[in-house]
Structure formats: structure tokens, C-alpha cells
Amino acid sequence: MLTLSQVGKSYGGRTLFSDVSLQVNRAERIGLVGPNGAGKTTLFSLILKECEPDDGSVIFQKGATLGYLPQESAPSGEETVLELATAVTPEMAALQRQLKDDDDHEAHARFDELGGFQLEPKAKRILAGLAFRESDFHRPARTMSGGWVMRAHLARLLVQEPDLLMLDEPTNHLDLESLVWFQNYLRAYPGAILMISHDREFLNALVDSIIDIHQRRIHRYRGNYDDYLTQRAAREEQHLAAYKNQQREIQSLQEFADRFRAKASKASQAQSKLKQIDRMDKIEAPVSEDRKIKFRFPQPPRSGTKVITLNGIHHAYGDHVVYRGIDFAAERGQCTVLVGPNGSGKSTLLKILGGVIPFQSGSREPGHNVKVGYYAQYRVEMLNTARSVLQEVLDSPNPVSEQTARTVLGSFLFRQDDVFKNVGVLSGGEKSRLALVKLLLDPPNLLLMDEPTTHLDMASIDALIGALRQYEGTLIFISHDVYFIRALASTVLHIDTGRLTPYAGDYQYYLDKSKAVSERAALTAGEKPAVEQKAATVPTAAPSPRKTKEQKRQEAEERNARSRIRKEHEHKIATVEARIVSLELQQKKLVAQLEDPATYTSAGAAFELNRELLGVSELLESLTREWNELAAIDPAGITEVC
Numbered sequence: 001m002l003t004l005s006q007v008g009k010s011y012g013g014r015t016l017f018s019d020v021s022l023q024v025n026r027a028e029r030i031g032l033v034g035p036n037g038a039g040k041t042t043l044f045s046l047i048l049k050e051c052e053p054d055d056g057s058v059i060f061q062k063g064a065t066l067g068y069l070p071q072e073s074a075p076s077g078e079e080t081v082l083e084l085a086t087a088v089t090p091e092m093a094a095l096q097r098q099l100k101d102d103d104d105h106e107a108h109a110r111f112d113e114l115g116g117f118q119l120e121p122k123a124k125r126i127l128a129g130l131a132f133r134e135s136d137f138h139r140p141a142r143t144m145s146g147g148w149v150m151r152a153h154l155a156r157l158l159v160q161e162p163d164l165l166m167l168d169e170p171t172n173h174l175d176l177e178s179l180v181w182f183q184n185y186l187r188a189y190p191g192a193i194l195m196i197s198h199d200r201e202f203l204n205a206l207v208d209s210i211i212d213i214h215q216r217r218i219h220r221y222r223g224n225y226d227d228y229l230t231q232r233a234a235r236e237e238q239h240l241a242a243y244k245n246q247q248r249e250i251q252s253l254q255e256f257a258d259r260f261r262a263k264a265s266k267a268s269q270a271q272s273k274l275k276q277i278d279r280m281d282k283i284e285a286p287v288s289e290d291r292k293i294k295f296r297f298p299q300p301p302r303s304g305t306k307v308i309t310l311n312g313i314h315h316a317y318g319d320h321v322v323y324r325g326i327d328f329a330a331e332r333g334q335c336t337v338l339v340g341p342n343g344s345g346k347s348t349l350l351k352i353l354g355g356v357i358p359f360q361s362g363s364r365e366p367g368h369n370v371k372v373g374y375y376a377q378y379r380v381e382m383l384n385t386a387r388s389v390l391q392e393v394l395d396s397p398n399p400v401s402e403q404t405a406r407t408v409l410g411s412f413l414f415r416q417d418d419v420f421k422n423v424g425v426l427s428g429g430e431k432s433r434l435a436l437v438k439l440l441l442d443p444p445n446l447l448l449m450d451e452p453t454t455h456l457d458m459a460s461i462d463a464l465i466g467a468l469r470q471y472e473g474t475l476i477f478i479s480h481d482v483y484f485i486r487a488l489a490s491t492v493l494h495i496d497t498g499r500l501t502p503y504a505g506d507y508q509y510y511l512d513k514s515k516a517v518s519e520r521a522a523l524t525a526g527e528k529p530a531v532e533q534k535a536a537t538v539p540t541a542a543p544s545p546r547k548t549k550e551q552k553r554q555e556a557e558e559r560n561a562r563s564r565i566r567k568e569h570e571h572k573i574a575t576v577e578a579r580i581v582s583l584e585l586q587q588k589k590l591v592a593q594l595e596d597p598a599t600y601t602s603a604g605a606a607f608e609l610n611r612e613l614l615g616v617s618e619l620l621e622s623l624t625r626e627w628n629e630l631a632a633i634d635p636a637g638i639t640e641v642c
Contacts, residue, residue, distance in 0.1 A: 001026050001061045001192060002047065002164060008055035009042060016042050018216045020056070024164065029186075029193045031203045031225060034213030035459055040196050043213070044068070044166060047194075067162035069154055071169045071196075072427055076141035076149045081132060084141050084152045085123040088160035092116060119159055126155045129181040130174070131342070147173040158185065167195040171202055172454055176480045176524045177342045183520070198458050200225050201482040201520050215284060234617040236286060238610050241594035243283045248597060253277050298398040300445035300473045304368030305332050307446050307474045308353060313362035315348060322348050323498050325362065330446070332367075335468075335475045337485050337507065339523045340495035346478050347450055349495065350374070353476065354448045366446070373444030375436065375452055382435055385424035389414055389434055392423055396441045411463035412437050412456070430455075436464070445473035453481045482507075482519045494525075576623055583620045590616065 002024040009017045016039035024030065032040050045051045046058050048068055060066065076084065079096065087093035092114060098107040111117070127137060130151045141149050150173040157165060171179050183205055186193060197203055203210070203225040210221045210228035219235070221228040253273040260266030310328040315321075322345045330336065330353075338346040351357045352364065354374030366372065384392060393405040400408075409419055412433045426434065432455050439447075453461050465487045468475060479485055485507050492503040492510040503510045507519075516522030590613040599605050 001064050003059045004046070004056065005059070006056035007046065007053045007058065009039070009046065009051075009053050011042075015216050017053075017213075017218075020218050022211065022218060022220075024192055024194060026163065026192055027190070028209065029207045030195070031207040031210045031228075032194060032196045032213070033203075033210055033225075033228070033458070035457070038213040040213060041168070044168065044196070047166065061163075064164065065160070065162040066164045066166065067157040067160055068166040069150070069157055069168060069170055071172065072146075072150075076144075076152070079141055080138045081127065081141050081144070081148075081152050082120065082123060082137040084149075085127055085155040085159055086116065086119045087156060088119065089114075092119075123155060123159045126158045126185075127152070129178070129185060130155055131178045151178070154182075158189075161189075161191060163191045165189065165191055165193045167193065167197070169196055169198065169455075171197060171199045171480070175342050176520075179480055180520055180524060198453070198456060198461060199481060200458070205518075205520070230618055231614075234614045237591060237613065237617070238594065239283070240286050241591055243286060245594070245597055245599075246280070246283050250277055250280070297440050297467050297470055298443065299471070300371065300443045301369060303332055303370045303445040303473065306367040307332050307334075307370055308367060308372075309363075309365045310352065311363045311365070313352060313359050313364070315345075315352065315357075315359040321498070323359075326498065326500055328353075328493075328500060330474055330476060332445075332474055333472070335488050335490045336477075336493050337489040337491075338476065338478050338493050338495060339510070339525075341524050344495045345498060346495050347376075349500075350376075350448050350450055350476065350478060353446075370446050371444040372446045372448065373439055374448045374450075375439060376448075376450035382438060383423050383431060385422070387423055388420050389423060389426070390419040392434060393437055393441065396438065398442050400441060408437055408441070412460050433460070440464075440467050443471060443473060447471070447473055447475045447477075449475070449477040449479075451479055452477065453479060453484050480520070480523060482523070485523075576626055580620065580623050583616055583623065587613065587616050587620060 002022075004020060004022040007017055007020045007022075008015070032043065034040055042051070046053055047060075048066070049058070079087065079093075083093075083096050087096060092111070095107050095111045095114070095116065098104055099111060124134075124137065128134075132148075132151070132155075136144070136148075141152055144152075154170065154173075170182070174182060179202070183202060186206055193206070195203075195207075205224075207224055209223065210225060212219045212221065212228065212232065219232075221231045223231070253276055257270040257273045259270075261270035263270075307330045309330075310326065312325045312327065313323050314325055315323045328349070338349065340346055348357070351374070352359055354372055355364065356374055384395075387395070389409065390402070390405060393409060394400070394402065406419055409415075414421075414430075414433070414437075421430075423431070423434065436452060452464065456464065461481070461484060465484065468488055475488070477488075489507050491505065492507060494501040494503065494510070494514075503513060505513075511519060511522055514522055514525055516525060590609055593599055594606065594609050594613070599609065
């Protein structure tokens with residue numbers, strides 16, 4: 001359906017692609033990944049014919065349709081949300097405008113012929129799935145926020161059902177429940193999908209291959225994002241081994257030439273060695289794209305053990321009561337994620353904790369020496385729009401050098417001349433990232449964050465995780481990024497219909513207790529397991545009756561059974577650990593063999609070793625995952641590991 005053949009593209013003397021070829025077939029689901037600046041957006045522009053390749057060709061199958069959702073902005077005019085969602089072609093949009101102004105018979109007939117009236121029910125179902133209310137359908141799109149306009153454009157694409165659906169960070173503007181609906185809808189989408197996304201869970205759930213832009217080339221990996229990470233690691237090991245081997249060969253040839261070029265009897269041989277070096281197809285030095293942030297962020301002043309307490313909080317928006325007399329307390333060092341259905345009160349609780357909104361009754365009591373930071377509020381309000389990006393970061397209560405400031409900004413997508421941009425011209429996403437950098441350079445000891453990973457790419461999310469793992473204060477956050485939650489949350493607070501249910505364990509513990517059908521669905525689950533509800537309410541103590549001999553015997557048998565289960569579990573862990581150690585030794589041995597020049601004297605030996613190394617790496621990844629699952633919780637339910 002789509003073919004890129006030997007495509008090359010350069011900008012300002014910098015080569016983005018060279019000799020790139022790609023085939024996209026019907027019904028394929030492809031994720032496009034790569035570091036910021038690698039050329040993902042440029043590749044989209046080439047496919048969309050917004051720019052032309054310097055070399056090669058981009059061929060789209062005749063008659064095939066294409067739909068594109070940009071990352072941040074899409075136009076809206078006087079049309080209603082429903083009209084926008086059904087404007088699947090320029091002709092359809094023109095007919096809608098004509099019918100709105102004048103009920104022309106010919107226009108009416110043509111609109112009916114094109115199936116315009118049949119589109120409405122489909123559009124309404126899709127709009128409802130994307131969380132539009134029925135009362136929104138006839139609102140002018142321009143009266144809604146940019147995020148809702150983007151949802152309306154997404155609805156239009158889903159109604160249109162193009163043969164190739166191109167999506168650039170489509171989850172940025174979706175709440176959790178809409179995201180789950182959208183993910184399920186795309187599973188049954190009849191066309192091909194090519195998407196750029198920072199959401200690992202979204203990619204894992206949908207794609208069947210990953211295209212990685214790396215060092216002016218594209219590499220295609222079969223499977224989802226987790227499969228890609230495993231295959232890429234093996235590929236990088238092989239690349240490094242081949243590069244080292246070639247460098248040793250070059251060094252050996254060069255040393256021979258340097259030693260004997262002045263000796264008449266050996267001069268021709270020395271010259272031959274130099275020509276051999278020149279004829280080699282040079283392997284590029286491996287470049288790690290996973291540049292980790294090296295800077296240690298400043299730490300906040302130490303707070304008291306009790307960081308913040310809410311007592312008997314009652315809050316309502318008009319007649320809509322969100323909380324009736326709730327209690328909540330956070331202690332120093334906790335990292336808590338808030339989960340629950342849309343509209344349950346997660347953001348409201350975060351705002352109450354941050355002192356952003358008033359409540360009708362109850363008390364909010366910050367602890368000793370507590371400084372509160374609410375990230376969602378800071379995104380715009382904390383920035384001086386007259387300054388440059390670099391000036392904003394340098395003007396911090398915890399001053400840092402310009403080199404350090406640029407290092408941190410680079411980790412959050414402000415690179416090279418971007419740091420000299422005026423804050424006033426930044427997009428909403430860029431302002432969010434800049435506010436995040438400022439907050440991390442002067443952190444409060446109670447940090448409240450609402451969807452902090454929005455507008456960040458994967459490398460920046462990793463940089464944020466690294467910074468927050470260093471953080472010594474108390475963190476309470478909302479996120480739909482399962483990877484981010486797993487990396488940070490040590491406790492979970494479930495919120496539903498004004499009730500708070502704490503889970504004294506990480507996200508895996510919460511998943512196990514809630515028996516969730518998926519990691520993503522668990523974030524918006526409304527039901528709570530009975531065991532946690534009972535644990536949240538402590539009944540009045542009553543005198544225990546004297547135990548009978550039969551009860552004591554049963555208890556002893558239960559203790560023995562638990563002990564047996566625990567020993568069996570420990571044996572499983574030990575067995576998996578032993579296999580991991582053995583495979584790691586085997587992996588090192590194979591890498592050493594690939595680095596040995598003697599390996600390449602035997603035809604096919606390197607190929608067999610590479611294949612064996614890939615198998616060992618995949619098995620090692622699987623066993624490591626199994627070990628993590630076994631270590632996460634005792635299956636007997638005796639002791640949960642947090």
C-alpha cells in the first residue's frame with residue numbers, strides 16, 4: 001500500500017535519512033520510534049507529501065486513502081463537533097456548510113448519495129467513546145479547548161476509516177477511560193496504522209512491528225515494543241562485537257604498514273595492507289541513544305514525618321458532591337499514585353492537597369516545614385514569558401551552571417538553539433516541559449503532579465523517572481503511563497464515588513488484589529476487592545472465644561501448609577536465579593567469541609554464534625521477567641513484598 005524506496009533526506013547539511021526503504025501493507029500496525037530529532041516527524045512529512053525526498057521515492061497505492069492526526073494542533077471553525085466528526089472529505093464538509101446556510105435540494109441529494117446521513121450514528125458512537133457528551137455534539141468546535149478539538153478530529157478520522165491511519169502521539173489529549181476505549185477500538189480497525197507514541201503500554205497492546213530510526217537508517221523489528229527492546233539489545237551487542245573486531249583488524253593492518261612501509265622488501269606488502277583498509281566497508285561506531293541524565297538534582301529541605309493530613313473534608317461542585325467527610329494522610333518519603341474512574345475525584349484531591357481549591361468543611365494540615373508544589377498549576381504560571389528558555393532555568397533559587405542547565409534542558413527536549421527561544425513563543429507542550437525542569441531544579445518536599453509525562457518522549461520520561469528516583473521528598477501523582485507508574489509508585493490510592501481505598505504496596509500489588517483484566521484498565525477500575533475494603537475499616541475489638549483442640553489443629557495444619565508453599569516458592573526463585581546466572585555466563589562467552597578474530601576464519605561460524613546469542617538473550621529476558629514476578633509477591637498471600 002505504501003512503499004518508500006531508497007529515500008534520502010537532509011536539512012541544513014545534516015543527513016536525516018540515507019537509502020531508507022520501507023513497505024507498509026494493509027492491516028499492519030506499526031510503531032515509529034527513535035530519539036527526538038532522529039526524523040520521525042520528517043518521515044511523516046515525506047509520506048504526507050508535505051516535503052519531497054532528496055533521493056528515492058515515496059509511492060502510495062492508487063486509490064488508497066490516508067488520514068493523519070498531528071500531535072498538537074488541528075483547525076476548527078464555525079462547524080459543530082458533530083459536523084467536524086462527519087466532515088470526512090472536503091466535499092462532505094462543503095455540502096455540510098451549504099446545507100447549513102441553504103437547504104438546497106441538489107446538495108441534500110448529493111449528501112445523501114455520499115452516505116452523509118449514515119455517518120451521523122457512527123460519529124455519535126465514536127464521539128461518545130471519546131468522552132463527548134450528547135450536549136457537546138452541537139456545540140461549535142471553536143468554543144472547546146484545544147484538547148477537545150483534537151479529539152473531534154480523531155473522531156473524524158475514525159469515522160472516515162482511511163486505508164492508512166497516521167497518528168502522532170494520539171494519547172496526549174485523552175483521559176484514561178477514553179484511552180482504553182480508543183485502544184480497544186484500534187484493535188479492530190480494518191486499515192493499516194502507523195503511529196508515533198511515547199506510551200509503551202499503548203504500543204505493546206497494538207503494534208505488530210516497530211520501526212526504529214537509528215543513525216540515518218531505519219531498522220524494522222517484529223513484535224511489540226517490549227519485543228523490540230529485547231531484539232535491539234541483541235542487535236547492539238552484535239554490532240559492538242563486529243565493530244571491535246573490525247577495529248582490531250584495521251589496527252593490525254595499520255601496524256604492519258607502519259612497520260614495513262620504509263623497508264624495500266616489504267613496501268609493496270605494506271601498501272597492500274593500506275589498500276585493504278581503504279576497501280573495507282567500515283562499520284560505524286555504536287552510538288547509544290539512551291543517554292542518561294548525569295546531573296544530580298537538588299534535594300528539598302527535610303519535612304516532618306507527617307507531611308499532610310486531611311480531616312473530614314467535604315467538597316462539592318454545586319450540587320455535585322465529590323467528597324463527604326474523607327480523611328487522608330501522607331508520610332515523608334511515600335510515592336503514591338492515585339487511580340480510579342474518570343470523575344471520581346483524583347484531580348480534585350490533588351488540588352485540595354495543593355491548596356489550589358477551597359473545600360466546604362474539614363481541615364487541611366500541612367506538616368512541619370512542608371513546602372507544597374503542584375505541577376499542573378505551575379505549567380504556565382511559574383514561567384516568565386519575556387525570558388529565554390535558558391534564562392528561565394538559570395534564574396533558580398538553586399543556581400546551576402550554564403553547562404548543567406543545558407544538560408538538563410537537553411534531557412527534556414530543549415537542544416542546541418532551542419534554549420534561546422523566548423518562553424512566550426513556546427507551545428503548550430514546551431511550556432510544560434520547561435516548567436517541569438524548573439520544578440526539579442527547585443523541588444518542594446511535597447510534590448503533587450497531574451499527568452507529568454504528557455508531551456514527553458520516551459527518553460525524557462526516563463530522565464524524569466531518574467530525577468524522581470533521586471527525589472527525597474514525598475510524591476503524589478496521577479498518570480495513565482503504566483511504565484511510569486511501575487517505575488515510581490510504592491503505594492496506590494484508589495478513589496471511587498468519594499471513597500478512598502489505600503493499597504500498601506506497589507502497582508503490581510494493586511493489580512494482584514484488584515484482579516484486573518489489564519494494567520491499563522486497572523487505572524480506571526471502579527470496583528474494589530472486598531479484602532481491601534475490609535482492611536480499610538477496622539471493626540471494634542471483641543473478646544476472642546477460647547479455641548478448641550480442633551481449631552488449634554486446623555491452625556497448625558494451615559501454618560504447615562503456608563510454610564510448605566513458601567519453601568516451594570523459594571525453591572522456584574533459586575532455580576530461576578541459577579538459570580539466569582548460567583545464561584549470563586553463556587552470554588558473555590558468546591560475546592567474547594564474536595569479538596575473537598579467529599571466529600571469522602570459519603564460514604558461517606559468526607552467523608551461528610549470533611543466532612545462538614539472540615536465543616540466549618531472549619531466554620534471559622524471559623527468565624528475568626519470571627524472576628521479577630516471583631519476587632514481587634508470595635503466592636501464599638503470607639507476605640507481600642513492596
